[in-house]
Amino acid sequence: MRRRKKQGRFLAFSLFALMASARPLAADDSAETIAPRIGSGNPVAGKGISESERCQECHGEDGNSDDGRIPRHAGQYAGYLIKQLRDFQSGARYHSVMSIIVEDLSEAGMADIAAYFASRKPKPGSPAGDDPAAKALFANGDKARAIDACVSCHGEDGRGRIADSVTYPVIGGQHKAYLSGQLVNWKLGERANSPGGVMNRIAKALTDEEIEALAKYISGL
Ligand code: HEC
Ligand code: HEC
CATH class of the missing domain: 1.10.760.10 (Cytochrome c-like domain)
Structure with missing residues (x-):
């Protein structure tokens, strides 16, 4: 103590x-x-x-x-x-x-x-993406395809959070190319280190177009 x-x-x-x-x-x-x-x-x-x-x-x-x-x-x-x-x-x-x-x-x-x-203080991200489909996926996910809302884990504006001893990383304002690269890696199984494989499951359900649109949207948060 x-x-x-x-x-x-x-x-x-x-x-x-x-x-x-x-x-x-x-x-x-x-x-x-x-x-x-x-x-x-x-x-x-x-x-x-x-x-x-x-x-x-x-x-x-x-x-x-x-x-x-x-x-x-x-x-x-x-x-x-x-x-x-x-x-x-x-x-x-x-x-x-x-x-x-x-x-x-x-x-x-x-x-x-x-x-x-x-x-350190993060620099503001790129200009906000306004793609309504990406915004909806981030905020609500897609039940029909078992895609959980990004916001439910990564927090408001993707600012990250700690809950039940899991640290959900900040993704808002991250570089677009890095974000889409990681989502593709998860989709292909080249990155497989998230707890319970949660990010592999989510990324596999996303189309390549949705990954690009989400990366653009999130990098602007
Ligand atoms: C059930 C919780 C959960 C949901 C829902 C979720 N994530 Fe994640 N995400 C995580 C965790 C946990 C990690 C950290 C994985 C690790 O430890 O390597 C992560 C990591 C990431 C990373 C990597 C960040 C980095 O710096 O490398 C990206 C990008 C990401 N998630 C995007 C998304 C997107 C986009 C969505 C919505 C389509 C989403 N996540 C939904 C839990 C979640
Ligand atoms: C030559 C360039 C280079 C140097 C030097 C470098 N990094 Fe990296 N780092 C990268 C790249 C590129 C990635 C992205 C890896 C990927 O795409 O999976 C990365 C990823 C990371 C990540 C994962 C971040 C995330 O959001 O998931 C951490 C943590 C990290 N680096 C820490 C460090 C630390 C600590 C050092 C010094 C000991 C270091 N890096 C030196 C290029 C570099």
């Missing part, structure tokens, strides 16, 4: 130091609001590690990558980022570059890097 309290205080201090060094944050990005997102890692240490491990070269200094195929991590839940790094390490998820990069990362290093990216 005592130790936890100490860690909490250290975290609050670290966040304060980090935020003081960054540009001004919006009011809802206070330490209280972002604390559940960053988990137990140390974002200040994570800044240095992600720089020396060269994560920032691809994912952007503040986790807002410019390349549409490279996911943005700014504001992503640390718990989700850590799970992906572990999955790349164990082989549960494969990517030609990432699977090699994670080989030597320690658990503590992963938690710190994830805390750093989670604490």
Whole structure:
């Protein structure tokens, strides 16, 4: 208990130091609001590690990558980022570059890097897509094809959430090319690391056109 309290205080201090060094944050990005997102890692240490491990070269200094195929991590839940790094390490998820990069990362290093990216402010996404069919799929799913509404797990505007110890990643504002790429990977079974295979089941029920339209819509949220 005592130790936890100490860690909490250290975290609050670290966040304060980090935020003081960054540009001004919006009011809802206070330490209280972002604390559940960053988990137990140390974002200040994570800044240095992600720089020396060269994560920032691809994912952007503040986790807002410019390349549409490279996911943005700014504001992503640390718990989700850590799970992906572990999955790349164990082989549960494969990517030609990432699977090699994670080989030597320690658990503590992963938690710190994830805390750093989670604490960063996401850049606004691309202009909002207005495709009514994609919007309806996101909000309501399609019962006839057993497609659950994206919003039911990924939350309002795809902002992600933690529920029953599962972390549902932020998808709103993510790059369109990355989103459609992952949905295609799930549809083809090339990515198969979601709990109970839920994303494989959902993506298999989507047409290629729906995947493109959803990716465009979600990247604009
Ligand atoms: C050479 C470029 C490159 C470097 C360097 C790099 N990444 Fe990546 N990263 C990628 C690409 C590309 C993907 C998308 C993989 C895919 O399509 O499945 C990715 C995916 C990820 C994901 C999954 C994100 C998600 O939303 O599911 C995490 C987490 C991640 N990288 C963390 C890191 C960390 C931590 C480092 C440093 C130790 C790092 N990356 C270094 C290119 C890079
Ligand atoms: C029943 C819950 C559930 C529903 C409904 C759901 N998802 Fe997911 N989704 C998840 C979980 C859990 C993950 C994280 C998987 C992992 O740990 O690798 C995920 C991951 C993703 C990712 C990968 C994000 C990244 O950064 O790599 C995308 C894209 C995605 N979902 C899109 C969708 C879309 C589009 C819909 C609606 C058509 C949808 N999801 C509906 C649970 C859900």
